[in-house]
Amino acid sequence: MKKLGFGLMRLPLMDADDPKKIDREAVCRMVDLFMEQGFGYFDTAYPYHEGLSETVFQEAVAKRYPRNAYTITDKLPLYLLRKEEEMEQIFQQQLNRLGLDFIDYYWLHNVGTASYAVAQRLGAFEFVRKKKEQGKVGHIGFSFHDRADLLDRVLMEHPEMEFVQLQLNYLDWEDTNVQARLCYEAAIRHGKQVMVMEPVKGGTLASLPPQAKELLEQYRPGLSPAGWALLFAASRKEVAMVLSGMSDRQQMEENLLVMENQPPLTAREEQTLLQVAEILREKIAIPCTACRYCVAGCPKHIAIPDYFSLYNSLRRFGPEQWGNVSAYYNNLTQTHGGASDCVGCGACEAHCPQHLPIREHLHQVAVALERDEN
Ligand code: SF4
Ligand code: SF4
Known part of the structure; x- marks a missing residue:
């Protein structure tokens, strides 16, 4: 073929x-x-x-x-x-x-x-x-x-x-x-x-x-x-x-x-x-395809698909991966807005071909990855 x-x-x-x-x-x-x-x-x-x-x-x-x-x-x-x-x-x-x-x-x-x-x-x-x-x-x-x-x-x-x-x-x-x-x-x-x-x-x-x-x-x-x-x-x-x-x-x-x-x-x-x-x-939390159509219009320059990918890894491989995943997350937030910087304007959702509730998912990411290590 x-x-x-x-x-x-x-x-x-x-x-x-x-x-x-x-x-x-x-x-x-x-x-x-x-x-x-x-x-x-x-x-x-x-x-x-x-x-x-x-x-x-x-x-x-x-x-x-x-x-x-x-x-x-x-x-x-x-x-x-x-x-x-x-x-x-x-x-x-x-x-x-x-x-x-x-x-x-x-x-x-x-x-x-x-x-x-x-x-x-x-x-x-x-x-x-x-x-x-x-x-x-x-x-x-x-x-x-x-x-x-x-x-x-x-x-x-x-x-x-x-x-x-x-x-x-x-x-x-x-x-x-x-x-x-x-x-x-x-x-x-x-x-x-x-x-x-x-x-x-x-x-x-x-x-x-x-x-x-x-x-x-x-x-x-x-x-x-x-x-x-x-x-x-x-x-x-x-x-x-x-x-x-x-x-x-x-x-x-x-x-x-x-x-x-x-x-x-x-x-x-x-x-x-x-x-x-x-x-x-049962294991994929956020079905994002990483097409990145949502990224260009974000006023906070949030790395949306990258955060979703990290969150999915965390969900898939379990809490023992938290340290590793959060290290990647912290690196990304040096050059991009963090998940909790989202101002809820919705510009990203208008471009998402998967019709994802991006704002809601960013909130999940923030809750999971912006806590202090414990
Ligand atoms: S809703 Fe949040 S993530 Fe989406 S474009 Fe606006 S600030 Fe960026
Ligand atoms: S537009 Fe939707 S599917 Fe594409 S990267 Fe953004 S959140 Fe993921």
């Missing part, structure tokens, strides 16, 4: 606290490995790495490989749009950043209840359709983070959309908020192919508790948890591509091996993964 796409949103960093300090040489080496193995699908977006993902794509791919050797997708950031003319400005900026005059797949980024209204009001669907007519983009579609009934409506009202990019993984498959299965089924009903994002749920599915691992070992001994997660998405016929936001060479090597060598899941294996999801649900 050559369905692996390189998501350029969690690139290797020189400084783990600064998403703009991308390790460009490491990216080039990963790109070379990816291309050598016969893969060539890259996915970027305007806000990734605070605007630098598109530029790094130009350096690592566009300037180093012939145009017909790769496929690139990019996205129109609906959340930024205030006026119609901004769409053309942003599109031109994206072409400049990518160093290209043609984008293979162009999506409306993160369609949901609020952004759908914006897209309708400003004519964003019409904008991408015209770009396709003008030969500036090859295919059009949208990424989606909302409920299945809205997806059904969008696809009914915009049959011209060719693809849907969905969050699809075994933990979200039956999740009542994400509704991955229902969204997938809606896309199929409308005859659309699906691009998958977050197959490993921002890394959440890359490590499993022992009882979950044991369940899986009996089927494919040695297959990594991330490998199982990729297969859950890639095994579906209507899934055209599975994106993975790979951050280092080792992750990429593992993913490539899975996609080259593993056959699709059997029905029994899929059922077992859904059992694993039940086990995990």
Whole structure:
């Protein structure tokens, strides 16, 4: 299955606290490995790495490989749009950043209840359709983070959309908020192919508790948890591509091996993964995918996803990890607002594709991690 796409949103960093300090040489080496193995699908977006993902794509791919050797997708950031003319400005900026005059797949980024209204009001669907007519983009579609009934409506009202990019993984498959299965089924009903994002749920599915691992070992001994997660998405016929936001060479090597060598899941294996999801649900306190969409607008510069990740570790591994986790927390608060600095403005929640009650969760983090050691 050559369905692996390189998501350029969690690139290797020189400084783990600064998403703009991308390790460009490491990216080039990963790109070379990816291309050598016969893969060539890259996915970027305007806000990734605070605007630098598109530029790094130009350096690592566009300037180093012939145009017909790769496929690139990019996205129109609906959340930024205030006026119609901004769409053309942003599109031109994206072409400049990518160093290209043609984008293979162009999506409306993160369609949901609020952004759908914006897209309708400003004519964003019409904008991408015209770009396709003008030969500036090859295919059009949208990424989606909302409920299945809205997806059904969008696809009914915009049959011209060719693809849907969905969050699809075994933990979200039956999740009542994400509704991955229902969204997938809606896309199929409308005859659309699906691009998958977050197959490993921002890394959440890359490590499993022992009882979950044991369940899986009996089927494919040695297959990594991330490998199982990729297969859950890639095994579906209507899934055209599975994106993975790979951050280092080792992750990429593992993913490539899975996609080259593993056959699709059997029905029994899929059922077992859904059992694993039940086990995990009891242990994951905050289902954040670390997409970082919430961070840019925070007036207190709070490291929201980093705090959620620490809190999840604490919940998962128990109170004996408190010292270790709180040391990381204290380091982060040297350069960011702490969880209790939240002023409750709600700006972050408007951008969260997982619809998390971020303020409430920050309060939990503050209670757990801002106490004195005892
Ligand atoms: S609600 Fe809190 S965390 Fe969210 S943007 Fe406002 S200050 Fe930042
Ligand atoms: S809180 Fe929401 S927006 Fe922020 S990183 Fe997590 S999933 Fe993304």
